[in-house]
Amino acid sequence: MDESSKLTERFEEHRSHLRAVAYRMLGSLSEADDAVQEAWLRLDRSDTSEVENLGGWLTTVVSRVCLNMLRSRQSRREDSIDAYPTDPAAVREDGVDPEQEAVMADSVGLALLVVLDKLAPAERLAFVLHDMFSVSFDEIAAMVEKTPAATRQLASRARRRVKGVPLVPDADLTRQRAVVDAFLAATRGGNFDALVTLLHPGVVLTADTAVGPSPRPIVVNGAVPVATGAMAAMQRALATQTALVDGVVGLAMAPYGQLFLVLRFTVEDGLITAIDIVAEPERLSRIEIAVLDA
DSSP states (O other): OHHHHHHHHHHHHHHHHHHHHHHHHHHHHHHHHHHHHHHHHHHHHHHHHOOOOOOHHHHHHHHHHHHHHHHHHHHHHOOOOOSSSGGGGOOSSSSOOOHHHHHHHHHHHHHHHHHTSSSSSHHHHHHIIIIOOOOOOHHHHHTTTOOOOHHHHHHHHHHHHEEEEEEOHHHHHHHHHHHHHHHHHHHHTTTHHHEEEEEEEEEEEEETTTTSSSOOEEEEEEEHHHHHHHHTTTTTTTEEEEEEETTTEEEEOOGGGGGOEEEEEEETTEEEEEEEEOOOOHHHTTTTTEOOOO
């Protein structure tokens, strides 16, 4: 086997790990593959004869590439008015298999991808590398050009954003989650009767102008009409996950990790009495999403 083939073989041994790192850094399968390809090109151009830990060297390279991509993306967003997709189906335009990306997003966690997307680039890198891949702060510090102590603070701030701050006691949070989890499971499974039993007879659902064809906010009253509407969203429920929404348990619909809408619930005595659907971009941008512990 010639040297070129040996180098290719050694790189392929690390490809799946590099792709996992890049995807969590970027939240996009196509961009992750671009970052991994760039890491290969840099390896092919470099003399790595003195490199003892090729996996660590490649992780550093792909992380630096991702950091540059995140910074470039942030600059583009600041110049863009239209930062949110208008429809979940419109998110996928880069030739990546939607099913493959959906599986990848679900394996990482839709809510986590949403939160990571709101972090500053250096915070995201510090959190992903340290908390998810056990890279030392000394190594990360060199990538972000900060001291290890400052890098530790970056990861700490990111961790607080990821976990969020519940606004209700743990016992209430647990009860809320049980109801919301059941609502999501019934919607995904098309179980109309189970949905009705979770809803108060006088439940009120409101949705802002970004949902449906009507230019006015939508209001639906009653358990049966609300459950009927939920049945129409069975497919969308597959891209939805329980999350901490403004400090209470809710649902985040995030196809491929891109936040599309959230559902906020009012739960009283074990029944859902109100559902507020938010999809308008400006309102969405003000909502704090965090990850609920498994």
